[in-house]
Amino acid sequence: MHFLPEKLDQYVVAHSQDEPKLLQQLTRETYQKVLQPIMLSGPYQGRVLSMISKLVRPKTILELGTFTGYATLCLAEGLQNDGTIHTIDINEELIDFQRAYFNRSNYGKQITQHLGSALDIIPALDTTFDLVFIDAxxxxxxxxxxxxxxQLNAGGIILSDNVLWHGKVIEPLDEKDVSTKAVLAFNKLLKEDDRIETVLLPIRDGLTISRKK
Incomplete structure (x- = not known):
């Protein structure tokens, strides 16, 4: 979803950091072999994720929703040298695809894949996090x-994707639309929870940055 006029959006992308070649290859193969390639973060949002991670310099990252690993690799760019990223997904068919690209990157040994429900896996992770990306x-x-x-450290960051949900957050609500209801409830929670401070950015389909106080 693009909320800027197309020409202005193209200007923004053209004057931002270029997408690394490995991620260009990952994108190409995702579109060739995987259903719903639109789920990729894409080059512009990927550079945003990379920049935020580099500013945070996290020791530990948690990602909910790996897909083909594009955002994983973007977030990994900001990891400390001895840092770790835990990424969780329920799609068993993509595990080998993800690992192939992780191992071709500089961060393969720092990326731990988890297969299954994040609701079950998160409580079993005996660690705290400096940066969390929710995209599931x-x-x-x-x-x-x-x-x-x-499990988020003080000063830690939560990044939440798709919080504008194709613009449906401002349209009349269909009571049967479970996902839009969920996004509306989530955005309200982030605004009102006094443990965090939040800003919603109109980047692509909406990206919220929340900082734990």
Missing amino acids: DKPNYVNYFHLIID
Whole structure:
């Protein structure tokens, strides 16, 4: 979803950091071999994720929703040299695809893949996090927040994707639309929870940055 006029959006992308070649290859193969390639973060948002990670310099990152690993590699660019990123996805068919690109990057040994439900895996992770990226099933966004907030270090950052949900957040609500209801509830939670401070950025389909106080 693009909320800027196309020409202005193209100007923004053209004057931002270029996408690394490995990620260009990952994008090409995703479009060739994987269903719903639109789920990729894409070059512009990927550079945003990379920049935020580099500013935070996290020791530990948690990613909910790996897909083909594009955002994983962007976030990994900011890891400390001895840092780790835990990435969780439920799609068993993509595990080998992800690992192939992780191993071709400079961060393969720092990336730990988890297969299964994040609701089950998160409580079993015996660590705290400096940076969390939520980009998974929308109906569980609120549940994910409640699971991770106590494992997020003070000053830690939560990045939440798709929070404008194709613009549906400002349209009349269809009571049967579970995902839009979930995104609306999640955005309200981020605004009102006094443990964090939040700013919503109109980047692509909406990206929220929340900082734990």
